[in-house]
Amino acid sequence: MISEYFSAYEDLNIHKLMLTDTVRVKSYKDAILSNKELFKDSIVLDVGAGCGILSIFAAQAGAKRVYAVEAAGSLTPMIKKVVEDNNYTKVVQVIVGEMESVIIPEKVDIIISEWMGFFLLHEGMLDSVLFAKKYLKPNGIMFPEECSIFVSICELPHYFDEWNDLHGVKMDEFGKAIRLIAQGKPEIGYVSKDYLLSDPLEIFRFKPLESDQSKFRKITAKHVVSAKRPGKFQGVCIWFDVKFPIPTGNVVLSTSPYGPETHWKQTIVVLPHEILLEDHEPVAFELTFFRMQRRNYQITFELHETDGIEHPTPCDCHLARCRVIKAFLAERPDDPA
Amino acid sequence: MISEYFSAYEDLNIHKLMLTDTVRVKSYKDAILSNKELFKDSIVLDVGAGCGILSIFAAQAGAKRVYAVEAAGSLTPMIKKVVEDNNYTKVVQVIVGEMESVIIPEKVDIIISEWMGFFLLHEGMLDSVLFAKKYLKPNGIMFPEECSIFVSICELPHYFDEWNDLHGVKMDEFGKAIRLIAQGKPEIGYVSKDYLLSDPLEIFRFKPLESDQSKFRKITAKHVVSAKRPGKFQGVCIWFDVKFPIPTGNVVLSTSPYGPETHWKQTIVVLPHEILLEDHEPVAFELTFFRMQRRNYQITFELHETDGIEHPTPCDCHLARCRVIKAFLAERPDDPA
Numbered sequence: 001m002i003s004e005y006f007s008a009y010e011d012l013n014i015h016k017l018m019l020t021d022t023v024r025v026k027s028y029k030d031a032i033l034s035n036k037e038l039f040k041d042s043i044v045l046d047v048g049a050g051c052g053i054l055s056i057f058a059a060q061a062g063a064k065r066v067y068a069v070e071a072a073g074s075l076t077p078m079i080k081k082v083v084e085d086n087n088y089t090k091v092v093q094v095i096v097g098e099m100e101s102v103i104i105p106e107k108v109d110i111i112i113s114e115w116m117g118f119f120l121l122h123e124g125m126l127d128s129v130l131f132a133k134k135y136l137k138p139n140g141i142m143f144p145e146e147c148s149i150f151v152s153i154c155e156l157p158h159y160f161d162e163w164n165d166l167h168g169v170k171m172d173e174f175g176k177a178i179r180l181i182a183q184g185k186p187e188i189g190y191v192s193k194d195y196l197l198s199d200p201l202e203i204f205r206f207k208p209l210e211s212d213q214s215k216f217r218k219i220t221a222k223h224v225v226s227a228k229r230p231g232k233f234q235g236v237c238i239w240f241d242v243k244f245p246i247p248t249g250n251v252v253l254s255t256s257p258y259g260p261e262t263h264w265k266q267t268i269v270v271l272p273h274e275i276l277l278e279d280h281e282p283v284a285f286e287l288t289f290f291r292m293q294r295r296n297y298q299i300t301f302e303l304h305e306t307d308g309i310e311h312p313t314p315c316d317c318h319l320a321r322c323r324v325i326k327a328f329l330a331e332r333p334d335d336p337a
Numbered sequence: 338m339i340s341e342y343f344s345a346y347e348d349l350n351i352h353k354l355m356l357t358d359t360v361r362v363k364s365y366k367d368a369i370l371s372n373k374e375l376f377k378d379s380i381v382l383d384v385g386a387g388c389g390i391l392s393i394f395a396a397q398a399g400a401k402r403v404y405a406v407e408a409a410g411s412l413t414p415m416i417k418k419v420v421e422d423n424n425y426t427k428v429v430q431v432i433v434g435e436m437e438s439v440i441i442p443e444k445v446d447i448i449i450s451e452w453m454g455f456f457l458l459h460e461g462m463l464d465s466v467l468f469a470k471k472y473l474k475p476n477g478i479m480f481p482e483e484c485s486i487f488v489s490i491c492e493l494p495h496y497f498d499e500w501n502d503l504h505g506v507k508m509d510e511f512g513k514a515i516r517l518i519a520q521g522k523p524e525i526g527y528v529s530k531d532y533l534l535s536d537p538l539e540i541f542r543f544k545p546l547e548s549d550q551s552k553f554r555k556i557t558a559k560h561v562v563s564a565k566r567p568g569k570f571q572g573v574c575i576w577f578d579v580k581f582p583i584p585t586g587n588v589v590l591s592t593s594p595y596g597p598e599t600h601w602k603q604t605i606v607v608l609p610h611e612i613l614l615e616d617h618e619p620v621a622f623e624l625t626f627f628r629m630q631r632r633n634y635q636i637t638f639e640l641h642e643t644d645g646i647e648h649p650t651p652c653d654c655h656l657a658r659c660r661v662i663k664a665f666l667a668e669r670p671d672d673p674a
Contacts (some may be wrong), residue, residue, distance in 0.1 A: 002543075012511075016515055019503060020495070020499075025504050026504060045383070051508065053504075059505070060506075078510055082508060085507040131425075145437055158357070167363060168366065169393045169419070169423060170419070171356065171388065171390070171419060172422060173419055173422060174349075174352070174356065177349055178353055179417060216508060307458070327462065328586060
């Protein structure tokens, strides 16, 4: 057992991080246990079961059978013991192997999975979850049900201003170096909501039930946002929310800067140079997520001329055209703009 | 420049962590800048200068010359630019190479260095600082001047109790696994002061000025501590403080659970099984730091019979002998016990 645990050392540390992410575990628990009418006597498939906690929630919610599929064989003794300790050996059946390789012996009513990676897609397991739909009955249900990616332009003092005077020392050169390194790949870190310069913009939304893998090869978002206050545009903050099917409420697992911290943090694109923005100044951009390898994504971010991309209707920016449209719509609130 | 920064990626991320550790940077700044009478016109050696911030503090405090020795050649352009940006090119001279290999052209009045590793010694640079003393003038001064290691027995709910009921699921097996892994090497993490079961015990103190490397091959501490409340003895928390020479105050850089968080966090020895302690129950232990390789230490922790190790005088434990001695001493406060 010891050697198994040691070989799973990395895994266990990652699982520890995920299991102690209260926002993550609590939202799955709430979503599953508030849906007992759905889970009662149902057949459930847990894709990427990890240490089995979601499978236990499903069993607690009344599932007749739960197939807990986990690719990391080193975790098998752990899941089995967790299932045993919670007295669900008759409900939860552990299946070791990649979702794409194993055989589930029957169709299922519900797929549950915590598959989300950084900025939803990076190092996530969406492919396996989409693959698993072949076992889903018609009218089957997926937890989570709907996913969204949001962006906001933001200030990033930890990459810019802080280095101009670090306890009385000019460390601009250090700031420059970490910004340069950040051009190589997006940074994972927390962004305070106070640093956000625009309202959150939803750039991508999908339901796993209605999506296939081709949708996720390349995702492009072209938008105009406007500054909600004067500020230093130093980067872009990206995060995601997922929603669960819930008749009695609205359970959202949010990784937003407006909510409590999660282990996903936010994803940060750092600009090489800051851009000073006036109040209501528009910023036009194109953000692309490219799939490089199976589970790895790259992000590109480009600024555009503000007249090169269509502004939203109404648009909060200070350009005359948008101000006229906004005023016009405000006078005619019933207009289905 | 780009490739240099990229090759130093790891370095830069570690330096970012250290430079944004406010407790660390502020205590060095306070120690150096409150000692202008010492630094004025002095010759200073900065061992392991990193990005050069301590050298700049020394220059700001009035040093005539500062030798900034840094082994990581990839950081050289960075330090030089930082020195230039702060207008100290005439004061700070950057020397690239290991302390043990470079030549400092003159004797110095003061050695400054932030050499401390986890639990003071692990992955630290004490050897290089002790080596550097060969350049120190008689009556030379070292920053920091005195170092102490402390321990306290503690509760560790993140390794024990939390897993008994994780949002309604028994995950004891997971707790067992992470405790098993923790037997392999000490964990680095924060321990809340509320989890400490004994008062801090100083187990090791030394002045770098008066110490040579032989002192640090093996450090053994045998002690008895007593529980300051009933509790679950689940581990040992280790931390360090360093003190600076300061005539006008007392600057201490502390990594204690009683102070604000630092990037060193605390070091945690996790017991394989918890031990229930009564109020004032004594715990006798032997803690050893072994140097394995040049900069790496291993910790062993053993429990002893409480009558196998001498108790302190007075001792807070509930054993009859200690209670009698304590009562006796309390009646005779002038007794030089």
